[in-house]
Amino acid sequence: MPILANDPTKKTWLKVPKDSDFPIQNIPFGVFLTRDDIITIGTRIGDYAIDLGALHQLGYFKDIPLTDDIFLQDTLNDFISDGQKTWRAVRNRISEIFDVSNDELKNNDSHKEAVLFSMDEVEMQLPVQIGDYTDFYSSKEHATNVGRMFRDPENALLPNWLHIPVGYHGRSSTIVPSGTPVRRPLGQTIPKNSDQPVFGPSRLVDFELEMAFITTDANLMGEPIPVSEAEDYIFGMVLFNDWSARDIQKWEYVPLGPFLAKNFASSISPWIVTMDALEPFRVDSPIQVPEPLPYLRLNGKHSFDINLEVDILTEAGIPTTVTKSNFKYMYWTMAQQLAHHTINGCKVNSGDMMGSGTISGPTPDAYGSMLELSWQGTKPVKLNDGSERKFIQDNDTVVLRGYCAHKDVRIGFGEVSTKLLPALETIK
């Protein structure tokens, strides 16, 4: 089935602001609460949230085999389970319904009343129930920076890094959508030159600029997904802020990896942009030397040119863009990550989420965390209000944005915006 929805010449009868992340060529999927307090699955064009549950009840998807309640759900998991052919058919059909030349909905005011909401009047929810969440560590620049700071500057990359898309398991229960504030965590840290840990709020709370992909049911337990098929099982992508408490991490992470330093919160953008929408923005990923083992080899363009940036907003609301990076810098591709994840037979389900790891670019203004931007606090980052940051302060808001752009089309992710609240003062 061709991806008709990607036609760059297509226009819609809905008003779309110039430079919107959500032209009719995007058609992402999300879950929202309507003004009537009803949860539904929807899409977005311009600044309109579109209720797919209502559209389906009104018969607009009658030619696609879908269960009656597929969009009347509080997560996208079942729709994602329906597989690529269904996602594509639904996205193409939405594109048709809102095409400027199509009058069927455009001229039906009562239907429009039921289907169209202003983004202001809906409340975005977590789009999927995330069964398992894995975070990779696939930016060579980031892994090198961390290795230079914490290990041996001469041998910054660990021996396994060029052979394995290194990853580890994270916690699903604290993944929250954009807009949900996050509290500075309490925990154990180890003072310099001491062997006695102390208890209190983390002093080194950081963002990590990441993206994450959402999978469909991909395999039976015990069966690997070949790298050549892996992309078929990826539904789409979101922006991902993997909050990190660097001082807690330092004390806890040897030998079993980060735990409380990460699992207090992770934040995602609420609209899942489909891999179909990103198709025009494929690019080569970095050349891999040494060549990976055969189960990880894949020719062709398997990375994506996605511009990324992070703003810090002070409590007074003054924004500063602290970094600009790009998803295409990732050394390991999503296809390789998914093939590696399942080579041992690990089962992947609909709604599972896999993070890229911090996406740092080659230059210091493209680093993906305060740890790197301030180089462990030695080079404070100047903000537009005159203040400085080594890490994130209480009541700062961190905003990640991402978009792809060609001459004719811009496909964006919107944003994931999260305010850091002060730590609890006492515990029960």
Add this chain to the structure above:
Amino acid sequence: MPILANDPTKKTWLKVPKDSDFPIQNIPFGVFLTRDDIITIGTRIGDYAIDLGALHQLGYFKDIPLTDDIFLQDTLNDFISDGQKTWRAVRNRISEIFDVSNDELKNNDSHKEAVLFSMDEVEMQLPVQIGDYTDFYSSKEHATNVGRMFRDPENALLPNWLHIPVGYHGRSSTIVPSGTPVRRPLGQTIPKNSDQPVFGPSRLVDFELEMAFITTDANLMGEPIPVSEAEDYIFGMVLFNDWSARDIQKWEYVPLGPFLAKNFASSISPWIVTMDALEPFRVDSPIQVPEPLPYLRLNGKHSFDINLEVDILTEAGIPTTVTKSNFKYMYWTMAQQLAHHTINGCKVNSGDMMGSGTISGPTPDAYGSMLELSWQGTKPVKLNDGSERKFIQDNDTVVLRGYCAHKDVRIGFGEVSTKLLPALETIK
């Protein structure tokens, strides 16, 4: 509400074999498929599986506030969400229904027909949908053994170990109930004296003798659970075999922890034994020196005297008990683990599972893994058929068992029995 079901003098009108793990004082909870292919929540007395969905429909729980379909579900998550008071009321009521002096069900043949199954005719399922799974590393003997083998024998324990109940995130999607075979994983390993990894089946597949506890909804995101309240949020425990591929682990685990070495499979026993049933078997846990930070301090008996053993069955079915250990050896208690897990505000949900880590005792015959029993393969373990094992061979079956025993009562967990299948010969 008193835990009436624990009365050691109580007898049932059902036939219970001598030394059964499931006397009327146990009353565990599980999920099974009946002979009519219906999924239901149930309990077990002796060798009878008891359909709680049917009992509830017949009115036997009419004095307890329960939703109509609470037991007609394929997981225990909603029942566990109902909280400790409800679990206790239901368990006490089951104890009353099957008490030797109670005729209401005993003398009603049609009801008995609907409610009672032989264990032979039901198929046990995974008892909960596990949202997040965490594995701790809380046996001092195990951590010391691993440190002696892989790091510095003189400083076997890492500096954080005596201060933190070290834990890490695992994968929920591959947790399977007893009886589900597990396939030897493929993956990357690093040959001795080489810096080039090779691909193939893991050669060092191991069991880990663990137990795990299942939680209820315990807190809001951002709010720690105080150590003094933590036990109220633990529903019960199961036996847990945390399958491990030691050679894959060695190559992948620095710096972010074990990943593919663990997530190919983990196996649990199907009956969740409640903390109420384990109450009579409380014991002191080991004295902790240095004293932990205040948020981890808790006086009193917070460990449990649970005898554990592991058998290896060869393909011909010849069993050998390779280790005998006890849950009481754990250095960190479950209350401390849960308090630590949430001190940063990490949210815990109903059906989450937390593993103890490998439970090794103080003597070499009480070690909880082949890695330790064969001391990295240097001391092969002799089996009763004359063969030897350094690690687990294809078509071996590993069986974990556990039980508590006082003079009058034995409360057991049954077993988790898992056959290791050969690796896939080719991948697609």
